[in-house]
Amino acid sequence: xxxxxxxxxxxxxxxxxxxxxxxxxxxxxxxxxxxxxxxxxxxxxxxxxxxxxxxxxxxxxxxxxxxxxxxxxxxxxxxxxxxxxxxxxxxxxxxxxxxxxxxxxxxxxxxxxxxxxxxxxxx
Numbered sequence: 612x613x614x615x616x617x618x619x620x621x622x623x624x625x626x627x628x629x630x631x632x633x634x635x636x637x638x639x640x641x642x643x644x645x646x647x648x649x650x651x652x653x654x655x656x657x658x659x660x661x662x663x664x665x666x667x668x669x670x671x672x673x674x675x676x677x678x679x680x681x682x683x684x685x686x687x688x689x690x691x692x693x694x695x696x697x698x699x700x701x702x703x704x705x706x707x708x709x710x711x712x713x714x715x716x717x718x719x720x721x722x723x724x725x726x727x728x729x730x731x732x733x734x
């Protein structure tokens with residue numbers, strides 16, 4: 612798991628916007644066109660001089676193939692768990708998150724802690 616995944620929780624919205632746009636291979640002009648704003652507005656957001664409205668953020672997430680949760684500070688840890696946890700644990704994690712209303716990221720942290728504890732107790 613890369614350090615980049617853990618760092619996303621602490622990135623500012625403007626930095627996340629730049630990262631998401633660049634990862635999607637979009638210019639500011641292309642992103643602006645995709646979400647229906649002027650390129651100058653995207654530039655202002657990326658410089659941290661203003662923040663996108665929630666409706667814009669939703670469209671940005673769609674255009675860049677990122678989740679809204681990622682923009683709001685939750686990393687996408689659940690997507691990287693496949694290499695860390697057994698498949699049955701991943702299924703359990705998804706069910707638990709749905710049942711108790713927590714985010715998958717919160718459930719993922721709990722699941723990882725439980726899994727590590729079980730492995731340590733086995734020796």
